[in-house]
Amino acid sequence: MNTTSTIEISQSALDNNIKFLKEQFGPDIKLSSVVKGNAYGHGIEQFIPMVEKSGVHHFSVFSADEAWRVFDAAIAVPEVMIMGWLDKDEMRWAIENDVSFWIFDPERLDQALDLSKKLKRRSKIHLEIETGMNRTGLDDTELDYVIMKILDNKEYFILEGICTHYAGAESVANFVRINRQISKFNKSLKKINNLGLNPIMRHTACSAAAMNYPRTRMEMVRIGIMQYGFWPSVETLIQYYNGKIKKHDPLDRIISWKSKIMSLKKVDEGEFISYGTTYLATEEKRIAIIPVGYSHGYSRILSNKGRVLINRQRVAVIGMINMNMLIADVTSIPDVHLGDEVIIIGKQGSQEISVSSFSEISNQVNYELLARLPENIRRESVV
Ligand SMILES: *Cc1c(COP(=O)(O)O)cnc(C)c1O
Numbered sequence: 001m002n003t004t005s006t007i008e009i010s011q012s013a014l015d016n017n018i019k020f021l022k023e024q025f026g027p028d029i030k031l032s033s034v035v036k037g038n039a040y041g042h043g044i045e046q047f048i049p050m051v052e053k054s055g056v057h058h059f060s061v062f063s064a065d066e067a068w069r070v071f072d073a074a075i076a077v078p079e080v081m082i083m084g085w086l087d088k089d090e091m092r093w094a095i096e097n098d099v100s101f102w103i104f105d106p107e108r109l110d111q112a113l114d115l116s117k118k119l120k121r122r123s124k125i126h127l128e129i130e131t132g133m134n135r136t137g138l139d140d141t142e143l144d145y146v147i148m149k150i151l152d153n154k155e156y157f158i159l160e161g162i163c164t165h166y167a168g169a170e171s172v173a174n175f176v177r178i179n180r181q182i183s184k185f186n187k188s189l190k191k192i193n194n195l196g197l198n199p200i201m202r203h204t205a206c207s208a209a210a211m212n213y214p215r216t217r218m219e220m221v222r223i224g225i226m227q228y229g230f231w232p233s234v235e236t237l238i239q240y241y242n243g244k245i246k247k248h249d250p251l252d253r254i255i256s257w258k259s260k261i262m263s264l265k266k267v268d269e270g271e272f273i274s275y276g277t278t279y280l281a282t283e284e285k286r287i288a289i290i291p292v293g294y295s296h297g298y299s300r301i302l303s304n305k306g307r308v309l310i311n312r313q314r315v316a317v318i319g320m321i322n323m324n325m326l327i328a329d330v331t332s333i334p335d336v337h338l339g340d341e342v343i344i345i346g347k348q349g350s351q352e353i354s355v356s357s358f359s360e361i362s363n364q365v366n367y368e369l370l371a372r373l374p375e376n377i378r379r380e381s382v383v
Helices: 011-025 036-040 044-053 064-073 088-096 106-119 140-152 172-194 207-212 234-241 364-371
Strands: 002-010 030-034 058-061 079-082 100-103 123-128 157-163 201-205 220-223 255-260 263-267 285-290 307-310 313-316 326-329 341-348 351-353 377-382
Touching: 002 011, 002 044, 011 030, 011 044, 011 207, 036 044, 036 364, 044 064, 044 377, 058 064, 064 079, 064 088, 088 100, 088 106, 088 123, 100 106, 100 157, 106 123, 106 140, 106 157, 140 172, 157 172, 172 201, 201 207, 207 220, 207 234, 285 341, 307 326, 307 351, 313 326, 313 351
Parallel strands: 002 377, 030 058, 030 220, 058 079, 079 100, 100 123, 123 157, 157 201, 201 220
Antiparallel strands: 002 255, 255 341, 263 285, 285 326, 307 313, 307 341, 341 351
16 A cells, blocks of 8 residues: 555535536436546545445446456445456356446457357347447447347347447537537437337437537436546536536535655755756745655656645645655745645645646546556545
């Protein structure tokens, strides 16, 4: 266990976010909580029981190992959907445990059929349609094959869903592309229906699509980033504000990341700080060394750009981020001591550091920084 910093996850902030999302989508749309990437770095083991308390019981993961961890962590028996990777042994486990999985190529369907025959148990499947992202998904010819195969072997499958994923619904630059994807999806759905298959659910929307293109919500939405309290892009938040009198962010970040001052020192005017020459002290500086670096998930991109909170003040991260340490400029804080709390993400007094406030560079930094928070940092649930 790494003890140089601590991650806290707030139940009340999570309750707030889930309530907001459910109000947006209404009672008839199911919310699947996307918990791939160790629940976006929040920690599957901590996050699952908390989001169950907030009233969510369907989970989307990327791979079988994550599905397994969700099962282990859940209080009730969860519904779990694997959107990406599972090998043959894992598929057997999935079928035996009613874990559903996406079919995005014919070989995978053949494998599921094989196993279902052997196990005398149905495979719960979702057909992923290639609609224009050009990643995984069944193209037209593959879809024809898959439909016929399912029709010939109906007793071995539960066709739980038909789905797709959009290639950037968080940015208006992709408006035309997303609309094409929606049309393509509807066309494929019609074909499936006409040939006599009726998937139980249609689901296509991630957070951005669910907010920006309400018609993509269908029967279920797959919500990742917003349940953790982050908007997929500033554009998406601005679109939400559109026409609203009160421009108040309805989401609360649920994560706080804290550390402590490990060392303090004075640096003379004219000296460079940390590796190389990226930061020159243009006056006498007082600096705090904090035991968090890029090996703990604090990206080197934030060298000379990041901010942390110390004694309720927002101070600059100066010099290059090291593997295990970063340096903050505390010259402006009169009363600073070894062991003082340092907020890397989260609130202190009226100040807040959100992930994106140190990453205007790109919203993708939100996703990446969260997902790279190491599993061995201690995580705690708080009110
Ligand atoms: C990650 C992911 C989501 C959730 O995306 P957010 O932007 O975090 O809401 C939904 N669907 C698929 C296929 C995903 O990979």
